[in-house]
Amino acid sequence: xxxxxxxxxxxxxxxxxxxxxxxxxxxxxxxxxxxxxxxxxxxxxxxxxxxxxxxxxxxxxxxxxxxxxxxxxxxxxxxxxxxxxxxxxxxxxxxxxxxxxxxxxxxxxxxxxxxxxxxxxxxxxxxxxxxxxxxxxxxxxxxxxxxxxxxxxxxxxxxxxxxxxxxxxxxxxxxxxxxxxxxxxxxxxxxxxxxxxxxxxxxxxxxxxxxxxxxxxxxxxxxxxxxxxxxxxxxxxxxxxxxxxxxxxxxxxxxxxxxxxxxxxxxxxxxxxxxxxxxxxxxxxxxxxxxxxxxxxxxxxxxxxxxxxxxxxxxxxxxxxxxxxxxxxxxxxxxxxxxxxxxxxxxxxxxxxx
Amino acid sequence: xxxxxxxxxxxxxxxxxxxxxxxxxxxxxxxxxxxxxxxxxxxxxxxxxxxxxxxxxxxxxxxxxxxxxxxxxxxxxxxxxxxxxxxxxxxxxxxxxxxxxxxxxxxxxxxxxxxxxxxxxxxxxxxxxxxxxxxxxxxxxxxxxxxxxxxxxxxxxxxxxxxxxxxxxxxxxxxxxxxxxxxxxxxxxxxxxxxxxxxxxxxxxxxxxxxxxxxxxxxxxxxxxxxxxxxxxxxxxxxxxxxxxxxxxxxxxxxxxxxxxxxxxxxxxxxxxxxxxxxxxxxxxxxxxxxxxxxxxxxxxxxxxxxxxxxxxxxxxxxxxxxxxxxxxxxxxxxxxxxxxxxxxxxxxxxxxxxxxxxxxxxxxxxxxxxxxxxxxxxxxxxxxxxxxxxxxxxxxxxxxxxxxxxxxxxxxxxxxxxxxxxxxxxxxxxxxxxxxxxxxxxxxxxxxxxxxxxxxxxxxxxxxxxxxxxxxxxxxxxxxxxxxxxxxxxxxxxxx
Numbered sequence: 001x002x003x004x005x006x007x008x009x010x011x012x013x014x015x016x017x018x019x020x021x022x023x024x025x026x027x028x029x030x031x032x033x034x035x036x037x038x039x040x041x042x043x044x045x046x047x048x049x050x051x052x053x054x055x056x057x058x059x060x061x062x063x064x065x066x067x068x069x070x071x072x073x074x075x076x077x078x079x080x081x082x083x084x085x086x087x088x089x090x091x092x093x094x095x096x097x098x099x100x101x102x103x104x105x106x107x108x109x110x111x112x113x114x115x116x117x118x119x120x121x122x123x124x125x126x127x128x129x130x131x132x133x134x135x136x137x138x139x140x141x142x143x144x145x146x147x148x149x150x151x152x153x154x155x156x157x158x159x160x161x162x163x164x165x166x167x168x169x170x171x172x173x174x175x176x177x178x179x180x181x182x183x184x185x186x187x188x189x190x191x192x193x194x195x196x197x198x199x200x201x202x203x204x205x206x207x208x209x210x211x212x213x214x215x216x217x218x219x220x221x222x223x224x225x226x227x228x229x230x231x232x233x234x235x236x237x238x239x240x241x242x243x244x245x246x247x248x249x250x251x252x253x254x255x256x257x258x259x260x261x262x263x264x265x266x267x268x269x270x271x272x273x274x275x276x277x278x279x280x281x282x283x284x285x286x287x288x289x290x291x292x293x294x295x296x297x298x299x300x301x302x303x304x305x306x307x308x309x310x311x312x313x314x315x316x317x318x319x320x321x322x323x324x325x326x327x328x329x330x331x332x333x334x335x336x337x338x339x340x341x342x343x344x345x346x347x348x349x350x351x352x353x354x
Numbered sequence: 355x356x357x358x359x360x361x362x363x364x365x366x367x368x369x370x371x372x373x374x375x376x377x378x379x380x381x382x383x384x385x386x387x388x389x390x391x392x393x394x395x396x397x398x399x400x401x402x403x404x405x406x407x408x409x410x411x412x413x414x415x416x417x418x419x420x421x422x423x424x425x426x427x428x429x430x431x432x433x434x435x436x437x438x439x440x441x442x443x444x445x446x447x448x449x450x451x452x453x454x455x456x457x458x459x460x461x462x463x464x465x466x467x468x469x470x471x472x473x474x475x476x477x478x479x480x481x482x483x484x485x486x487x488x489x490x491x492x493x494x495x496x497x498x499x500x501x502x503x504x505x506x507x508x509x510x511x512x513x514x515x516x517x518x519x520x521x522x523x524x525x526x527x528x529x530x531x532x533x534x535x536x537x538x539x540x541x542x543x544x545x546x547x548x549x550x551x552x553x554x555x556x557x558x559x560x561x562x563x564x565x566x567x568x569x570x571x572x573x574x575x576x577x578x579x580x581x582x583x584x585x586x587x588x589x590x591x592x593x594x595x596x597x598x599x600x601x602x603x604x605x606x607x608x609x610x611x612x613x614x615x616x617x618x619x620x621x622x623x624x625x626x627x628x629x630x631x632x633x634x635x636x637x638x639x640x641x642x643x644x645x646x647x648x649x650x651x652x653x654x655x656x657x658x659x660x661x662x663x664x665x666x667x668x669x670x671x672x673x674x675x676x677x678x679x680x681x682x683x684x685x686x687x688x689x690x691x692x693x694x695x696x697x698x699x700x701x702x703x704x705x706x707x708x709x710x711x712x713x714x715x716x717x718x719x720x721x722x723x724x725x726x727x728x729x730x731x732x733x734x735x736x737x738x739x740x741x742x743x744x745x746x747x748x749x750x751x752x753x754x755x756x757x758x759x760x761x762x763x764x765x766x767x768x769x770x771x772x773x774x775x776x777x778x779x780x781x782x783x784x785x786x787x788x789x790x791x792x793x794x795x796x797x798x799x800x801x802x803x804x805x806x807x808x809x810x811x812x813x814x815x816x817x818x819x820x821x822x823x824x825x826x827x828x829x830x831x832x833x834x835x836x837x838x839x840x841x842x843x844x845x846x847x848x849x850x851x
Contacts, residue, residue, distance in 0.1 A: 217723075218720055218721060218723065219719050219720055219721055220712060220713075220716040220719060220720065220721045221719065222721070223705070223708060223712060223721050224712070226701070226705070227698055227701065227705060227708075227709055230698040230699075230700050230701050231694070231697075231698040231699065231700075233691075233694055233695050234694075234695060234696065234697060234698050234709060236657065237657075237687070237689065237695045237696060237709075238709045238710045238712075239656075239679055239710075
């Protein structure tokens with residue numbers, strides 16, 4: 001009779017930890033296959049359809065990249081907060097506020113030229129998203145309110161606020177009653193890169209990712225964030241300005257999600273409408289965990305999870321799988337990756353009974 | 355010594371190490387039915403480790419546990435409980451939303467159907483029998499700390515425990531509750547239970563124990579019957595010890611200006627403290643743990659504001675000093691909690707070095723990583739830190755090496771006032787000696803407040819000694835005053851005359 005023992009790892013796992021992530025992703029695919037099988041869908045065929053739909057054509061890959069942009073920006077923001085162990089679950093709401101901010105600028109100054117209007121919209125999105133992040137930070141500092149709950153609840157407020165605007169004051173009179181704003185003026189639309197369908201939001205992602213990387217690696221503030229996130233007590237001991245850091249990360253986090261909303265409204269939809277809310281802010285949390293908060297890996301993971309969304313659309317068409325299946329898979333991936341984290345800290349050993 | 359009956363439990367030559375720290379070495383201890391055994395010792399003496407081994411939570415590296423003369427192994431707490439050994443922990447493990455009875459029976463319901471009335475009656479009976487006054491239908495969330503503790507005890511009694519271990523049980527209790535607990539302990543012993551009482555509070559040990567075992571640095575240094583204790587001072591001396599393990603040449607150093615002045619400091623636990631430290635001297639603060647050392651250090655080091663009274667650091671009032679806390683020529687704090695307060699265990703040594711020196715390595719918003727790395731590497735060499743690799747994570751360093759790293763980092767800031775709290779606790783002799791040498795070296799440029807529970811350390815290093823008891827400084831005198839040094843034990847026990 002053998003017995004399995006759990007041992008704490010003495011040495012860090014290093015590069016092999018990516019095997020853990022891959023293994024976890026594999027397990028989640030198998031589980032998804034089982035779920036499909038239970039619904040009388042052929043699991044293997046379904047997986048092929050999923051991957052072909054996501055990465056099988058140039059058009060599909062373009063679509064993945066377009067969807068990856070908002071996911072990336074939200075996830076980058078979430079990762080900045082997570083570094084300080086501030087659990088910002090509110091990217092969804094901050095995204096909504098960012099979209100609202102950008103739309104306000106686009107609607108009230110439609111005649112400005114693009115080189116004034118686009119930066120103006122970016123600024124408005126930054127401020128609005130950042131403001132939505134600032135509130136939970138202040139509540140946490142002054143009233144010890146748990147940021148997880150506050151950010152989560154504020155998502156609903158933000159989405160309802162967005163609905164209020166597009167159903168009411170901002171509704172396009174020519175929309176036959178549909179809840180949507182008028183189409184943005186030409187100068188309020190982020191343009192496409194060359195002949196592709198890709199927009200310049202992709203470049204914004206690259207710049208933001210690089211800045212965040214530089215910030216954490218080469219600046220004093222970045223170091224202070226890293227150290228405080230590692231050990232709050234040591235932060236107090238070393239007189240790190242913990243409260244100020246909480247405010248900083250929440251504003252930055254909100255602002256980055258806000259920019260995602262700006263790009264999505266301006267480049268993808270060209271207007272504001274309720275369908276802008278498709279859960280990128282929640283996907284961003286999965287992405288940040290998958291990528292272990294590293295800006296480069298966040299890029300990779302954003303692309304993959306965007307691919308999942310595109311692939312599931314294909315699956316819906318071909319096999320009549322419900323739309324919620326994509327969310328189920330996303331949830332499974334998060335769960336298996338979190339569970340896999342156990343193996344980066346511990347290892348199992350088979351031991352004969354004494 | 356002739357033994358009347360074999361002990362209920364005998365720990366034989368138990369040893370346990372954590373990394374390079376020997377928490378227990380060759381400890382032999384008898385626990386007898388019907389007796390209250392006190393384990394007396396300073397924090398870190400190895401009391402809790404020893405009892406965790408007995409309760410099955412830790413495995414010894416060597417040695418045997420004999421229950422009624424038979425060698426036994428406890429792979430987990432469950433086996434220990436089955437053998438009748440239970441522990442009342444400092445942190446209670448109760449379900450707040452459930453009643454006393456439900457908590458007591460949790461896991462012992464015995465069958466699918468619950469019989470609340472019968473269960474409650476059982477709890478009342480037990481409670482009455484051992485003098486543990488409690489309402490079996492009360493919700494745990496509404497109970498006081500003392501009552502919660504009674505629920506924990508009842509849990510063990512219901513499981514027919516024969517050995518009950520109390521880990522610092524009075525820390526959370528009021529005075530009345532403490533007396534009630536002692537009464538219950540005596541009743542339990544009277545009815546044949548063996549009681550182990552872990553404590554560092556002398557009066558409590560003297561009032562309740564039948565036998566006393568004194569632990570120091572992981573070894574039993576003394577066992578005696580309570581009747582053989584002549585006075586509290588005697589007990590204090592035995593607990594803290596006087597033998598000088600290491601001899602260091604203190605040398606002399608020039609006394610400079612005041613770096614710390616405390617006048618009439620009063621907080622919750624401090625009852626009017628007057629102290630001063632001057633550059634070039636080490637002031638050793640000694641006392642039994644829990645007599646106000648911790649609040650004193652936390653106030654001086656800026657973690658808690660002073661209540662009443664004045665604290666002046668480097669000739670600036672407390673508030674003013676910490677409002678614009680300088681990074682160099684400053685106050686350095688070397689805390690007791692090396693791993694959870696002084697360092698970030700998950701970061702490498704460069705990042706840990708930067709923790710308090712970061713402003714020396716920044717230009718505008720930028721951090722000069724390369725320069726910090728170079729300096730950290732030098733420091734690790736100078737202070738003989740192993741492994742000598744700056745990319746090692748702090749959590750992989752032994753206690754001694756981590757402490758040397760912290761010392762190196764703090765001395766790098768060229769401090770003018772150093773507060774060192776239990777700087778060699780848990781370190782081996784070699785590391786202790788190195789830390790002492792560094793402290794004496796630093797004395798040339800700084801004033802040092804050395805807070806320690808180790809009298810040998812205080813005597814080896816200090817120029818002056820202050821004895822703390824009950825939130826007060828009993829006396830301050832030069833370490834060369836042999837007459838007063840002989841009376842330290844008395845003063846630590848609160849006796850002035």
